[in-house]
Amino acid sequence: MLDNVKENLLTHVNFTDEEIVNLISKLESKLLKKNHFLLREGETGKHVAFLNKGLIRLYYVKEGKEHNSGFFRSGSWVSEYASFLHKKPSLFYIEALDETELFLLSYDNMQKLYHQGKAFERLGRLIAENLFHAYFKRNMSLILDSPEERYLTFLKENASLIELIPLKHIASYVGVEPESLSRIRKRINKLQPK
Amino acid sequence: MLDNVKENLLTHVNFTDEEIVNLISKLESKLLKKNHFLLREGETGKHVAFLNKGLIRLYYVKEGKEHNSGFFRSGSWVSEYASFLHKKPSLFYIEALDETELFLLSYDNMQKLYHQGKAFERLGRLIAENLFHAYFKRNMSLILDSPEERYLTFLKENASLIELIPLKHIASYVGVEPESLSRIRKRINKLQPK
DNA sequence: CGCCGAGTTGAACTGAATCAAGAAACGTGG
DNA sequence: CCACGTTTCTTGATTCAGTTCAACTCGGCG
Numbered sequence: 001m002l003d004n005v006k007e008n009l010l011t012h013v014n015f016t017d018e019e020i021v022n023l024i025s026k027l028e029s030k031l032l033k034k035n036h037f038l039l040r041e042g043e044t045g046k047h048v049a050f051l052n053k054g055l056i057r058l059y060y061v062k063e064g065k066e067h068n069s070g071f072f073r074s075g076s077w078v079s080e081y082a083s084f085l086h087k088k089p090s091l092f093y094i095e096a097l098d099e100t101e102l103f104l105l106s107y108d109n110m111q112k113l114y115h116q117g118k119a120f121e122r123l124g125r126l127i128a129e130n131l132f133h134a135y136f137k138r139n140m141s142l143i144l145d146s147p148e149e150r151y152l153t154f155l156k157e158n159a160s161l162i163e164l165i166p167l168k169h170i171a172s173y174v175g176v177e178p179e180s181l182s183r184i185r186k187r188i189n190k191l192q193p194k
Numbered sequence: 195m196l197d198n199v200k201e202n203l204l205t206h207v208n209f210t211d212e213e214i215v216n217l218i219s220k221l222e223s224k225l226l227k228k229n230h231f232l233l234r235e236g237e238t239g240k241h242v243a244f245l246n247k248g249l250i251r252l253y254y255v256k257e258g259k260e261h262n263s264g265f266f267r268s269g270s271w272v273s274e275y276a277s278f279l280h281k282k283p284s285l286f287y288i289e290a291l292d293e294t295e296l297f298l299l300s301y302d303n304m305q306k307l308y309h310q311g312k313a314f315e316r317l318g319r320l321i322a323e324n325l326f327h328a329y330f331k332r333n334m335s336l337i338l339d340s341p342e343e344r345y346l347t348f349l350k351e352n353a354s355l356i357e358l359i360p361l362k363h364i365a366s367y368v369g370v371e372p373e374s375l376s377r378i379r380k381r382i383n384k385l386q387p388k
Numbered sequence: 389c390g391c392c393g394a395g396t397t398g399a400a401c402t403g404a405a406t407c408a409a410g411a412a413a414c415g416t417g418g
Numbered sequence: 419c420c421a422c423g424t425t426t427c428t429t430g431a432t433t434c435a436g437t438t439c440a441a442c443t444c445g446g447c448g
Contacts, residue, residue, distance in 0.1 A: 139332055374404055
């Protein structure tokens, strides 16, 4: 049941068996139905969540419009990190796009783990760095790439998700209107049919 | 001479006099002439720098084109943080746009300071968080705002810099070609002359 | 069966990119 | 201190991709 957690963490952080047990004892399981929320705008994020199964989208709303900022599959850590770190109200919604199973790690428990060994600090740093790196790459892409290129990149990196995520959400992530993404698809299919 | 360092740090971190002395003893002064580099692509960043006087731009090159990722004035900390943290070759150039004076803090000295008190850890975290926040805001702006809006925001936040930074660099930061920024300026001046 | 949301398609419009040319500011050497 | 050449900025004409608004199709679900 916790195979994913174990597998994922072990590959990046050299936890001892003892540390693994310790970590797992601090996790709290949570099931989220499709279209239900882990966090809404204005609430304060009290957990980071390991996504064991399912699909999550992270988005914010500006002037009535939703803007997707990322999608997460099983094996990733999910949170509104700024809200979580600073105990401030979240700007984002975190929503399940499918039946999903999460393991929550509370702020307090995370602090406790930090005091219990370097490996946990490393985990915390890795989560933060991954986040930083993701934002960084996205910045580059928004400046350098056309929407079409961003869509193609998204396809490559998330081939397994395209059937699961509605086009309008992908459009918003890529930074265009749904109509435009529809045309982009058409263009691409003409060039590389099938 | 170190007034800026002192003033800036004291406002964000509650250093004791002793800690200030300790920090300052680890700083190494460096003068940079206009259009000279603190770091070039491919080199590994070995310092974070406190910008005491002058003007710095941070940019990367892709397919022969420069892309400005930020400008820094006196009072800020400057680094290619990813390169510095992971000891990996920098993707960025760090260039002085004017005669500038820096105080360098080496990686090793930074680690030493970390061991000498919470306040220094706080400093390190603040630097990282500022960076994170900057990237975050930029992401939002690239998705939500038009180039014109981004230019206006840039003007507001950097009113003192507009005469010092060539238009083409601002254009690249805003994400348009110089010709387009020139026209954006024209549009704006028609609406709000002078 | 009929409705509803998601996706596609069309037409008119808009803002930025590109290419090209000219004007203005800058600095470097004579 | 002037003259020349380079860089920076502006302006024009054209092209192109994305937006907007509107209509239509398709598939699922009550």
